[in-house]
Amino acid sequence: xxxxxxxxxxxxxxxxxxxxxxxxxxxxxxxxxxxxxxxxxxxxxxxxxxxxxxxxxxxxxxxxxxxxxxxxxxxxxxxxxxxxxxxxxxxxxxxxxxxxxxxxxxxxxxxxxxxxxxxxxxxxxxxxxxxxxxxxxxxxxxxxxxxxxxxxxxxxxxxxxxxxxxxxxxxxxxxxxxxxxxxxxxxxxxxxxxxxxxxxxxxxxxxxxxxxxxxxxxxxxxxxxxxxxxxxxxxxxxxxxxxxxxxxxxxxxxxxxxxxxxxxxxxxxxxxxxxxxxxx
DNA sequence: CGTAGACCCTGCGCGC
DNA sequence: TGCGCGCAGGGTCTAC
Numbered sequence: 218x219x220x221x222x223x224x225x226x227x228x229x230x231x232x233x234x235x236x237x238x239x240x241x242x243x244x245x246x247x248x249x250x251x252x253x254x255x256x257x258x259x260x261x262x263x264x265x266x267x268x269x270x271x272x273x274x275x276x277x278x279x280x281x282x283x284x285x286x287x288x289x290x291x292x293x294x295x296x297x298x299x300x301x302x303x304x305x306x307x308x309x310x311x312x313x314x315x316x317x318x319x320x321x322x323x324x325x326x327x328x329x330x331x332x333x334x335x336x337x338x339x340x341x342x343x344x345x346x347x348x349x350x351x352x353x354x355x356x357x358x359x360x361x362x363x364x365x366x367x368x369x370x371x372x373x374x375x376x377x378x379x380x381x382x383x384x385x386x387x388x389x390x391x392x393x394x395x396x397x398x399x400x401x402x403x404x405x406x407x408x409x410x411x412x413x414x415x416x417x418x419x420x421x422x423x424x425x426x427x428x429x430x431x432x433x434x435x436x437x438x439x440x441x442x443x444x445x446x447x448x449x450x451x452x453x454x455x456x457x458x459x460x461x462x463x464x465x466x467x468x469x470x471x472x473x474x475x476x477x478x479x480x481x482x483x484x485x486x487x488x489x490x491x492x493x494x495x496x497x
Numbered sequence: 498c499g500t501a502g503a504c505c506c507t508g509c510g511c512g513c
Numbered sequence: 514t515g516c517g518c519g520c521a522g523g524g525t526c527t528a529c
Contacts, residue, residue, distance in 0.1 A: 220522060251505075251524070275523075295523050297507075312507085331506045333523050380500060389524080396522055445522065446509080465522095485501060488520085 219294045221357070221394025222437035223448050223456065224275050227300060231325075231451035232270040234302055235279065239266045239320045247314040250332045251295060254315060258338045262290065262317070273344075274353055274393025280341055287341035290317075291349070295333025301326055302451050354391040357430055368423030375415040375423075382418065383411035383484055386430070395430060397487050398443055398465045403429040405464040410496045411482075411489045436461065464490040 219227070240262045248254040265283035272278060277300070279290040292300060303324045309316070310328055315336055317325040327336060339347050355370060374391045385391060386400040395403070404411050406429040409422060418426070442448055442456030445466070449455055463473055468481035472492040482489050 223522080249506095293523075295506095296521065297523090329506095330508065331521090331523090333506070335524090378499075384500080398522060443522075448522075486503080487522095 219275060219298070219442075219448060220396035220399050221272075221275060222399070222434055222458070223442040224272050224277050224294070224394070225358075225438050226442040226450050226456060228270045228272050228277055229450075230454070231300070231302060234323075234451065235267045235319075235325070236269060237267065238323070240264065240281070241318045241320045243318070244316045245314070246309070246316070247312075247332070250314065250329065251293075251335050252337065254336050255338075259290075259315070259317075259336070261285075262288065262338065273350055273356065274389060275396070276349065278344070289339050289341045289344055291335070291337045291339055291344075291347075292327065293335040293349075295329060295331060295335070297331040297447065298327065298329040298334035299447060299449060300451065301328075301449065301453055352390050353393050354389060355393065357392050357394060357434060368420055368425070368427045371427050372418075372420060372423040375418075379414055379416050381412045381484060382409060382415050382426070383489055385415045386426075387487075392430070394434070397489075398462070399430070399433050399437065401465045401490050402433045402463060404496060405491060406433060408495050408497065411484065411491050413497070464492065466490065 242263050243259040245254050245256040245259060248256065262281060265281040267279060268282050269280045271280060275293060277292040281288050281290065294300065303326060305322055307324055312328045312330045313326050314329055315327040344350055375385060383400050383404060386395050403426065407426040409426055437443060437458040440456060440458040440461060443458040444455035445459060464479055467479045467490055470479050472479055472495060475492065475494045477492055477494040479490050480493050
């Protein structure tokens with residue numbers, strides 16, 4: 218479900234409602250997520266106050282202040298995760314694996330049918346060294362990257378590598394947050410064929426691609442993310458970037474630019490959509 | 498070393 | 514109507 222824009226939309230929707238709230242208790246109902254949830258680790262959040270919400274790639278970071286220093290609740294939504302804030306006594310929903318009760322009476326609930334998600338508590342000052350974050354690549358919307366996630370940075374990262382440009386874009390060791398939808402869309406906008414080798418892209422086209430990545434992510438955030446099935450922000454609101462998708466999910470439909478039929482292929486067992494005429 | 502594929506899990510929509 | 518199949522926005526591990 219969620220790529221960078223969806224997590225950013227979630228972060229922005231939750232922040233004003235969570236910051237300053239104190240945790241009353243945490244309930245773990247199903248610990249078998251991608252990584253086993255440790256109930257005692259989460260229980261330690263009781264009494265702590267939310268200080269700020271951050272994001273790294275597709276990870277949502279909920280920073281808290283406690284007696285034992287600052288801790289960060291790290292949440293990854295996998296494919297099917299939803300994190301929503303419910304006011305008052307909300308009944309548990311199916312697949313609501315973790316519930317964080319706040320002193321205000323509200324409940325932050327994590328639902329994740331496929332259980333590809335992840336919830337952990339990490340000391341804030343050790344985040345950068347945590348195995349989940351240590352190997353991550355460029356943050357595409359960070360101020361220092363966004364203005365010139367310039368082809369130069371991507372091109373440097375691609376030096377000595379081979380393989381298709383779409384897989385490269387989706388490699389979190391290169392750029393974080395770009396998943397199947399936004400890699401597909403960025404390549405469409407840049408007019409680059411998803412199977413093209415990273416070894417065979419001119420500097421000018423790296424620039425085009427970098428700009429396309431930043432533009433598509435920004436636009437998606439502005440439109441509340443992409444809701445295909447079930448994405449919703451912290452208050453349950455859907456996004457509407459799906460109406461702006463040019464290639465993703467449009468197999469057989471005419472390309473908006475040239476009219477040729479959009480094609481679907483499978484790359485490392487993920488669907489890729491592209492225009493055979495516009496993308497070379 | 499890098500890359501391709503299997504795998505983790507449930508739910509949904511489609512064709513028969 | 515019911516069933517089986519393929520497919521789904523994520524990441525990680527193994528086998529080449």
